[in-house]
Amino acid sequence: MAEQRADVIIIGGGMVGLALAIGLADAGLEVTVVEAREPPAWQRDHVSNRVSAVTPASRRILERLGAWEAIAAGRVSPFEAIRAWDAAGHPGVTFDAADRGEPCLGYIIENPLIQDALRQAAGRRHRVSLYCPVGVEELDVGADSATVRLDDGRRLRGRLLVGADGASSLVRRHAGIGVAEHDYGQRGIVATVATEQHHGATARQRFLPAGPLALLPLADGRCSLVWSATAERARELEAMDEAAFNTALSGASEEVLGRVTASGDRAAFPLRRLHARAYVAPRVALVGDAAHVIHPLAGQGVNLGFLDAAALVDVLAAAREADRDIGGVGALRRYARWRRGDNAFMQRAMDGFQWLFSNDDPVRGILRNLGLSVTDRLAPAKALFVDHALGRRGELPSLARG
């Protein structure tokens, strides 16, 4: 079979890989995406239990990539406030979009809908070729190009190989890039739930000693649950029948919205932090979960991935304009310097929250209450948090700018 050439080969056609492919195509580069699995299709009559809290900065990226229209025509739930409190009885802290003159702090959107919309947008670009479902048989990164042999016999050659292939990234391992990893010893249980009272467009998070429980507002008035608990407690919860699970869930949520009833499937994911020791190597770059995995408690994972993709688009577009090698380490290092600090900051912040909240140590309890009271009363601290939630921090890539 003839070898197919592209400027960039992306392994992984998840949300981040697809966003990158579209951005690069719009910058004039030829892109091939290799995806191993056919993703679950978004269903109009069924709300998926896999959702993401998407920042306004990510919305701008999705708009510019031409994916937002299809998302808006599907199901989007803007949220105007975030309320966080802890199990020890402190009233907690509320962050309001209105305090920063914004209509909302973000949007809860089902992952399959984001994925579908990005796929449609990629399909409209003649510079994007998507191969799916197909596996990678062999990778080879040479001085001038990278080659990929697929399990259907096809051979691809490109000037840059990008790993957008998630936490267990094959590209990362092939490039010999190690990781710093930490197992939180927790599992995150997700489900769609009905509550007695309406969520009022507020995302709620209660910090329990075993881990945080989030109720994220959905467009149909229900909520999406993300309940992180120690692996042992999570296994107990996963094994419960519906009635027992609903009772445990209502209690754990302090019935903040009345009784909670899970409707539909539950799923659970092991929670860990992972950071690649390098984001780039000659002719190789990593984006999204292939580069960093963070605790879902602040709903930032895919948002950081979209910012990686948008930053890499800027860096490669500039290299192309200047007629420089897009796979050369000079261009790639700029991307790594740009994104590594922001992602590391977010990971440390999540670890700080974990340390402070996921325990019943009385000393940390005092610190927690102090922290929540101060944050709730101190306008600059609140503003800083809200700016992070809005995705307004550091140097934003062009696709994310207002």
Ligand SMILES: Cc1cc2nc3c(=O)[nH]c(=O)nc-3n(C[C@H](O)[C@H](O)[C@H](O)COP(=O)(O)OP(=O)(O)OC[C@H]3O[C@@H](n4cnc5c(N)ncnc54)[C@H](O)[C@@H]3O)c2cc1C
């Ligand atoms: C419980 C939970 C809740 C979360 N909530 C939020 C949230 O509210 N907000 C938020 O921003 N983030 C959230 N996240 C994180 C978010 O889901 C991830 O950061 C995001 O999915 C990462 O996207 P990605 O495209 O980088 O990787 P992935 O979604 O892992 O996609 C990787 C893709 O690569 C493909 N692939 C892998 N290996 C190969 C191969 N060898 N060949 C070809 N293809 C391959 C896979 O099939 C997959 O499609 C949450 C995570 C969890 C676990």
